[in-house]
Amino acid sequence: MVTIQETELKEGILDAIQRAKASSKPVLVSEVQEINHIEPLSFFAAGHELFLGERFFWKDPSDETFIVGLGICKQIQSDQAADRFFHVEEEWNSFIQDAIIYNRFQLNGVGPLMFGGFSFDPIKEKTKLWAKYSDSLFHIPRFMYSVINGQAFLTTNVVCTQNDDLSLVEIVRGERESLFSLLTADRYQENYELVSEKEIKPNEWKETVSAITNELKKGPLKKVVLARETRLLFNKFIQTEQVLENLLKLQRESFVFAFESNGDCFIGASPERLVKKSGTSFLTTCLAGSIARGKTEEEDQLLGKTLLADPKNLIEHQYVVQMIKEAMGTVCEEVTLPKKTQLLKMRDIQHLYTPVIGKAKKDTSLLLLVDRLHPTPALGGLPKEQAVEKIREVEDLDRGFYGAPLGWVDYQRNGEFAVSIRSGLIQGDEVSIFAGCGVVEDSNPDSEYIETKIKFRPMLTALGGVKQ
Ligand SMILES: C=C(O[C@H]1C=CC=C(C(=O)O)[C@@H]1O)C(=O)O
Numbered sequence: 052m053v054t055i056q057e058t059e060l061k062e063g064i065l066d067a068i069q070r071a072k073a074s075s076k077p078v079l080v081s082e083v084q085e086i087n088h089i090e091p092l093s094f095f096a097a098g099h100e101l102f103l104g105e106r107f108f109w110k111d112p113s114d115e116t117f118i119v120g121l122g123i124c125k126q127i128q129s130d131q132a133a134d135r136f137f138h139v140e141e142e143w144n145s146f147i148q149d150a151i152i153y154n155r156f157q158l159n160g161v162g163p164l165m166f167g168g169f170s171f172d173p174i175k176e177k178t179k180l181w182a183k184y185s186d187s188l189f190h191i192p193r194f195m196y197s198v199i200n201g202q203a204f205l206t207t208n209v210v211c212t213q214n215d216d217l218s219l220v221e222i223v224r225g226e227r228e229s230l231f232s233l234l235t236a237d238r239y240q241e242n243y244e245l246v247s248e249k250e251i252k253p254n255e256w257k258e259t260v261s262a263i264t265n266e267l268k269k270g271p272l273k274k275v276v277l278a279r280e281t282r283l284l285f286n287k288f289i290q291t292e293q294v295l296e297n298l299l300k301l302q303r304e305s306f307v308f309a310f311e312s313n314g315d316c317f318i319g320a321s322p323e324r325l326v327k328k329s330g331t332s333f334l335t336t337c338l339a340g341s342i343a344r345g346k347t348e349e350e351d352q353l354l355g356k357t358l359l360a361d362p363k364n365l366i367e368h369q370y371v372v373q374m375i376k377e378a379m380g381t382v383c384e385e386v387t388l389p390k391k392t393q394l395l396k397m398r399d400i401q402h403l404y405t406p407v408i409g410k411a412k413k414d415t416s417l418l419l420l421v422d423r424l425h426p427t428p429a430l431g432g433l434p435k436e437q438a439v440e441k442i443r444e445v446e447d448l449d450r451g452f453y454g455a456p457l458g459w460v461d462y463q464r465n466g467e468f469a470v471s472i473r474s475g476l477i478q479g480d481e482v483s484i485f486a487g488c489g490v491v492e493d494s495n496p497d498s499e500y501i502e503t504k505i506k507f508r509p510m511l512t513a514l515g516g517v518k519q
Pocket residue numbers: 276278323338339340341367402428429430454472473485486487488489506
């Protein structure tokens with residue numbers, strides 16, 4: 052049973068309507084309550100009937116933070132390329148500046164929060180694949196369920212305008228009651244099957260990899276990440292809940308996310324943190340260089356050792372470390388990273404891994420660091436600008452939100468962004484999945500092709516396309 056006590060909502064809405072009348076501007080009321088624990092996926096699924104197409108789901112690798120949003124009380128979106136991170140931040144700051152917030156809990160990830168992300172490259176020509184996602188797109192949910200270190204909270208957000216009246220209170224309460232009454236409903240069944248799987252121009256892709264390796268030998272480019280797409284067709288519409296359940300079960304060490312927009316759903320399980328901000332602490336990750344998992348413990352360890360000593364993968368990784376260290380240096384007083392490269396093992400793949408922490412300077416922000424970092428050479432290349440231009444020119448793919456920052460910022464300006472790899476775009480009974488790899492001078496097109504095949508596996512398995 053979920054019990055929600057009588058709340059401050061009414062008082063807040065009354066106040067906000069008055070303020071909206073005085074300023075002729077909408078005013079946000081946000082109220083946080085501690086509630087009994089609900090399974091995050093059940094909350095997401097309960098929103099199927101009332102909020103389909105307006106939901107998001109987020110889990111971090113340590114299971115410290117689950118955030119599920121239902122409904123949209125405000126959207127921040129733009130297709131403008133110039134200063135896009137700055138503009139989103141400005142709009143967010145101005146929106147929450149006048150908000151009326153009832154929150155007794157000093158925790159990140161509760162209270163008003165925007166969830167969303169950015170496209171990989173807003174200058175690249177958009178195809179109809181990503182027509183449902185603006186280049187910058189964030190949702191402030193109506194209802195948000197957060198589990199922070201095991202403690203559960205419900206945030207209710209209401210935007211009041213000068214034309215609203217107190218009937219809004221009953222509308223919101225009614226919605227909340229309906230939502231909670233759906234929590235126990237049967238949610239879904241596994242009843243769809245993969246009908247066809249089409250890799251998009253694999254041979255042309257290998258040729259591009261080969262052409263790029265030749266170009267890298269001449270300089271000044273050192274690394275370019277090239278990605279490709281596989282398009283899947285199913286016999287029925289995909290149930291996002293089912294895919295999420297599989298990702299949560301199979302990719303425990305990853306960020307697991309889903310972000311619905313206008314009927315499509317961008318979903319995935321990424322092992323890669325772009326950046327987390329908590330107070331003055333910044334945490335980011337260098338993740339690049341890959342090898343398969345072994346079938347036995349022995350083989351797995353051997354593969355790990357091979358990866359840690361492989362010159363091609365170490366260079367691929369080192370470019371990322373070099374760039375991230377530099378970017379962190381511009382916004383942090385101190386930057387700390389381990390001397391030795393580590394291994395990060397996921398279910399289907401293992402990577403070279405270097406975590407980087409820093410103490411934020413004053414006058415900096417999460418989105419400022421996102422701007423400095425994106426794309427790191429794990430998704431773009433080195434040097435950054437030239438690599439992105441090269442990708443724009445040679446890659447036969449609209450990456451959309453793939454490989455880009457996806458995450459959240461709360462009203463205290465804390466938050467976290469993942470790099471949205473190992474992901475796919477669900478469109479009814481069709482899904483596009485994406486995978487890329489870091490091409491350096493010594494890359495071999497066939498090996499890179501196999502690496503992308505491995506990187507498709509997490510999504511393919513979660514979609515039921517690979518038998519476990
Ligand atoms: C671009 C992807 O992975 C990046 C992250 C880790 C390892 C990578 C690599 O070894 O090539 C890639 O840079 C992807 O999964 O689509």
